[in-house]
Structure formats: C-alpha cells, structure tokens
Amino acid sequence: MNYIVFDLEWNQSNTGKEEEVNSLPFEIIEIGAVKLNSERVKISEYHQLIKPQVYHELHHITQKLIHVQKEELEKGSSFVHAASEFLDWCGEDYIFCSWGPLDLVELQRNMKYYGMPPLNDRPIAFYDVQKLFSIAYEDRKSRRSLEYAIDFLNIEKDIPFHRAISDAYYTAKIFATIEEQVLSNVSYDTFVVPENKKKEIFAVFDNYAKYISREFHDKTEITADREIMSSKCYLCHRNLKKKVKWFTPNGKHYYCVAYCDKHGFMKFKIRIKKSENSELYVVKTMKYISQEEAEAIKVKKEHTKEIRKIKKQQKIQNKDSDY
Ligand SMILES: [Zn+2]
Numbered sequence: 001m002n003y004i005v006f007d008l009e010w011n012q013s014n015t016g017k018e019e020e021v022n023s024l025p026f027e028i029i030e031i032g033a034v035k036l037n038s039e040r041v042k043i044s045e046y047h048q049l050i051k052p053q054v055y056h057e058l059h060h061i062t063q064k065l066i067h068v069q070k071e072e073l074e075k076g077s078s079f080v081h082a083a084s085e086f087l088d089w090c091g092e093d094y095i096f097c098s099w100g101p102l103d104l105v106e107l108q109r110n111m112k113y114y115g116m117p118p119l120n121d122r123p124i125a126f127y128d129v130q131k132l133f134s135i136a137y138e139d140r141k142s143r144r145s146l147e148y149a150i151d152f153l154n155i156e157k158d159i160p161f162h163r164a165i166s167d168a169y170y171t172a173k174i175f176a177t178i179e180e181q182v183l184s185n186v187s188y189d190t191f192v193v194p195e196n197k198k199k200e201i202f203a204v205f206d207n208y209a210k211y212i213s214r215e216f217h218d219k220t221e222i223t224a225d226r227e228i229m230s231s232k233c234y235l236c237h238r239n240l241k242k243k244v245k246w247f248t249p250n251g252k253h254y255y256c257v258a259y260c261d262k263h264g265f266m267k268f269k270i271r272i273k274k275s276e277n278s279e280l281y282v283v284k285t286m287k288y289i290s291q292e293e294a295e296a297i298k299v300k301k302e303h304t305k306e307i308r309k310i311k312k313q314q315k316i317q318n319k320d321s322d323y
Contacts, residue, residue: 006033007167032164049076209234215279231258
C-alpha cells in the first residue's frame, strides 16, 4: 500500500466584495502531494494550481500565506480536471495522510460542489500526521504547527513553507520518522457518515476503541438506541455493569463508567455530532481507566447534578419574583 501525503491551499470570500457561497466556504486553489511506498520512501510527486471559479479575489490571508499571484492561478486548471488527475495519480491501493484533519474534508466538499462522485460511501480511514506527531513525540493531545515539528525533528528547511507541494513534502518527511507501532492510530474522516448499520465503523486501537454510528434524526432517537447506550467491554465483548450511569454535563457529551472483572474500569464517552446533511451521528469511545479516574468521573456526575439543582432553584425563585 502507498501513502498519499497531500496538502491543499484554499481561498475564501473576501468580506464585502464577494458573497460567501454556503456550500463552498473554501475554494481549493492548489493541490500538492507526495507518494510514498510501503517503506515510506518517496516515489512520486503531484502538483497542480487551480483556476478560481467561485472567489476570484484572493483573500488577504491567503495571499499573505501562500505567495501565489492571481495571474499565476488564472493559468491553472479547473478543479474537476485537477481533482480527477490527482485521484488517477493516487492509484488504487493507498491511504491519505495530511497535516491535521481539514484537507480531506475540503477535498470532498469541493468535489461535492462540482458534482463529482464521492471518494467513498462511508468514513475514510486516513493518517492525521499532526496527531501522529503528538502521539509519537509529545502528549497525544497537543497540536503543533508543521514548522514546529520540522524544527523539533531537526529536518532541514530546504524549501519555503505554505505552498501545497512544500507542505506535503515536509509532512511526508515527518511521517517517515513516525515509529511503525504509532501507525495503528488511524483517523476517520466523517464527511460521509455511515448510511446504515452495515457501514458503521468499529475500530480498536492500542489503548481504546472507537465506534462511528449511522445517522439519526434527533437526540431522543440516539439515547433510545440500546446498542449505543450499552456498556460492552471491547476486549471480551461482555455486557458490563455500570458503576456510573450515563450523564451529560452539557447535552453534547455523555459519559458512563462500567466495570469488567477481567479488564477493570472502562470509560464510555458519547459525542453527538452534526453530519454534513445536518443529521446527527454518534462517535463513541471506550477506554480502560484507573480506579482513581473512575472516581473522578463519579465526582463529575455529582457536580453536574448539583449545578442542575441550583439552576432549577434559581428558575423557581425567578418565577416567584415574577408575581
Ligand atoms: Zn473485558
């Protein structure tokens, strides 16, 4: 399998002059990519400038950032031509890699805008190299700039940043340094949410598991789904007894803690997200935690309850004072 390390540059509405097109807030104006073989050695490069068709003025930030002139872009190819050429160049057996999760979303959104067939009919597995960098060298949570990572790894800065091809080139250099075992941390792009149960994602990683659901119309439908609200051990697949029942501090994230005799405490987290079609879907993560962490979640739940109680009392008081 090859790795397609790619980077896009995009333009946006220049406030006041051109109206923003809702279905295309960011118009891709450059594609740069590096193809690595299974040993993560560079075997090919792709670069294309794209002639703007929606936003003709270059946004001041874009202009400052990427040093591309309008005249240069006018000579570029159409998006549909460039994207088809790029996808042909990618070949058959590959996985996308990019610095952060945004490029893959914008690629699909631009393709959709021009009526191109979707890249996939379900979430796409890809490598977020910015995340891999954090897992390999930092704390898993921090997200650094590309240049920071290049400096951190003492990689020679032999070409300027912020052009699609150079950023792809540097991202590929960083990606090549990531230890093999860290590559189990694949990400999923959810521009296309599973349309049915069959296409749902269930992935097990080094120390947690992730489930991406099909679409739902509303929250009630989600919280009524027995499987989503279940607390199964992702290693031995048994239904576990909940030690802290589901609660939500904010209506978006839900937590619960269960206990497996064999594997210990397990934390479940549900995040309700909005899909591109304005429906809802669920990302549920399952992770083994220490007893201390389990206690901390219990405290969090009690805290949530307290706050709710206080708010309720305030409401009653406000009502009373209305009379
Ligand atoms: Zn278990």
